[in-house]
Amino acid sequence: MFSQVIAVALCALIAQPAMAAKCTRTYTVKEGDYCDSISAAQNVSTYQLAVNNVNHINADCSDLEVGQVLCLGTQGHDCQTTHVVGAGDTCDGIDSAAGVNITLLVANNPQINEQCSNIYIGEVLCTATTVIVPPAPSGAKSVSIPSSTPAPSSNGDDENIPYCDEL
Ligand SMILES: *[C@@H]1O[C@H](CO)[C@@H](O)[C@H](O)[C@H]1NC(C)=O
Ligand SMILES: *[C@@H]1O[C@H](CO)[C@@H](O)[C@H](O)[C@H]1NC(C)=O
Numbered sequence: 001m002f003s004q005v006i007a008v009a010l011c012a013l014i015a016q017p018a019m020a021a022k023c024t025r026t027y028t029v030k031e032g033d034y035c036d037s038i039s040a041a042q043n044v045s046t047y048q049l050a051v052n053n054v055n056h057i058n059a060d061c062s063d064l065e066v067g068q069v070l071c072l073g074t075q076g077h078d079c080q081t082t083h084v085v086g087a088g089d090t091c092d093g094i095d096s097a098a099g100v101n102i103t104l105l106v107a108n109n110p111q112i113n114e115q116c117s118n119i120y121i122g123e124v125l126c127t128a129t130t131v132i133v134p135p136a137p138s139g140a141k142s143v144s145i146p147s148s149t150p151a152p153s154s155n156g157d158d159e160n161i162p163y164c165d166e167l
Contacts, residue, residue: 026070026071036123044072048078052070053071079133083098083125085124089119094125105125112125
């Protein structure tokens with residue numbers, strides 16, 4: 001019990017002020033949302049959404065909850081120039097349409113592999129002409145790219161302390 005109280009206090013100290021201070025754009029999850037649908041509608045890249053909510057959303061993005069507030073962008077690292085990958089898209093095509101090169105595209109979307117063989121339809125890429133990718137979360141080797149699990153149709157139990165999955 002005692003250690004749980006300490007853990008809760010630590011969690012509040014570490015997680016909440018940092019999130020509140022840095023986030024400059026937010027979005028409240030609605031029924032049927034999934035990560036890439038939010039990304040596409042809000043002009044936030046798949047990677048940026050995953051990084052900014054790395055402690056809020058699981059690797060598959062299967063735990064979105066209606067009413068949950070997500071951080072879309074942080075100061076200085078908020079790419080709002082985006083491209084939703086469509087059928088037949090290639091990195092070369094995306095690059096020339098956006099006026100960027102592959103170096104820039106990969107810098108802003110670090111999940112893209114060297115061959116650009118792992119982009120998928122519905123993925124949202126940052127196509128900004130400067131490098132504004134948010135830094136990778138400390139301790140995390142890479143950010144998982146979520147799948148397409150929609151938010152459940154009703155709010156789940158609120159038994160867990162939100163946004164603090166270390167507990
Ligand atoms: C997303 O970008 C498009 C194209 O620039 C723009 O028309 C749209 O209003 C933007 N949506 C949001 C939510 O910022
Ligand atoms: C890619 O574009 C950036 C920004 O315009 C530029 O600085 C860089 O030299 C380019 N890289 C290559 C390989 O062309």
